[in-house]
Amino acid sequence: MHPYLLHSGHLLLPTFGVLAALGLMAALTLSLRTAAIVGLDPDKLWNAGLFTLLCAFALSRILLIATNLHNFLAYPILLLTVPSLTSTGILLTLLAALVYLRIRHLPLLDTLDAWSPCASLVWAFLALGHFAEGSDAGLPTTLPWGIRIPPSHTRLHPVALYAAIAAAILTLILLKQLKNRRQPGDAVSLALAAAGTLQFLLTFFRQPYPYTTTSPYILLDPIQWIALGMIVVAAIILLLPRKLVSHAV
Structure with missing residues (x-):
């Protein structure tokens, strides 16, 4: 290993x-x-993918801090290194991605x-x-x-x-x-x-x-x-x- x-x-x-x-x-x-x-614009799909990844990272960290605020205040760097992608974070990321696709007029099924x-x-x-x-x-x-x-x-x-x-x-x-x-x-x-x-x-x-x-x-x-x-x-x-x-x- x-x-x-x-x-x-x-x-x-x-x-x-x-x-x-x-x-x-x-x-x-x-x-x-x-x-x-x-048949999609490659730049639009790249931006949508990058937005989704950043949302997954940011939302997971926000949820981690919110649920472990005391530990974060004591050991901020150590806590942020902990893997934090949860089912709640994934759900919020999906919702954010759907809103983004709607705003950018990207068809759902073609994008998926x-x-x-x-x-x-x-x-x-x-x-x-x-x-x-x-x-x-x-x-x-x-x-x-x-x-x-x-x-x-x-x-x-x-x-x-x-x-x-x-x-x-x-x-x-x-x-x-x-x-x-x-x-x-x-x-x-x-x-x-x-x-x-x-x-x-x-x-x-x-x-x-x-x-x-x-x-x-x-x-x-x-x-x-x-x-x-x-x-x-x-x-x-x-x-x-x-x-x-x-x-x-």
């Missing part, structure tokens, strides 16, 4: 952060190409189609980051490609590596689908359905959330619920008239 690319005294350069930054820049660059494929391979590309980079830092632990395995995370000597499924490979393949599929799409929404519905299915299946190789094994009322873990939600949204996009969805914002 290589959690840090650079570790010199108090200077730490986390591998996950570097890969995440590279993934975001690669996704923004790819959006210039996907925008042209779906163009963003679909970009999002799966980011997923691939983030998964590689998790693999490098040794997080996203899997269940024990006897397979030869199992990995050991010190100090344990037990071989585990490299779930993060599985996810990175799946996301990279999905990116290529979505790029091909984007070129051959018949109507707006085809690419994003495929992306949601495929990513949801992959995430659901990957949970069978991950170590379960602690409370999912102690409570008889929790049938699925949070990632599985989110994955099912993605599949449902994909079905809604496919079933509803595309014009109705496009003018929903």
Whole structure:
């Protein structure tokens, strides 16, 4: 495992952060190409993507500070280095992005189609980051490609590596689908359905959330619920008239 690319005294350069930054820049660059494929202004899509990323960063930090104000006042720099993207932050980011698309007159489904391979590309980079830092632990395995995370000597499924490979393949599929799409929404519905299915299946190789094994009322873990939600949204996009969805914002 290589959690840090650079570790010199108090200077730490986390591998996950570097890969995440590279993934975001690669996704923004790819959006210039996907925008042209779906007939959108590349500059407008770049700006929309950059706005969404900045909103995700800013809103997550604001929520982190608001919910941990005492700790922030005591250790401001330390708290701001803590990963803070939550479900609430993601929801607020989505709402802000929808408002931005409305203001900039960007069609919803065309924009989401163009963003679909970009999002799966980011997923691939983030998964590689998790693999490098040794997080996203899997269940024990006897397979030869199992990995050991010190100090344990037990071989585990490299779930993060599985996810990175799946996301990279999905990116290529979505790029091909984007070129051959018949109507707006085809690419994003495929992306949601495929990513949801992959995430659901990957949970069978991950170590379960602690409370999912102690409570008889929790049938699925949070990632599985989110994955099912993605599949449902994909079905809604496919079933509803595309014009109705496009003018929903």
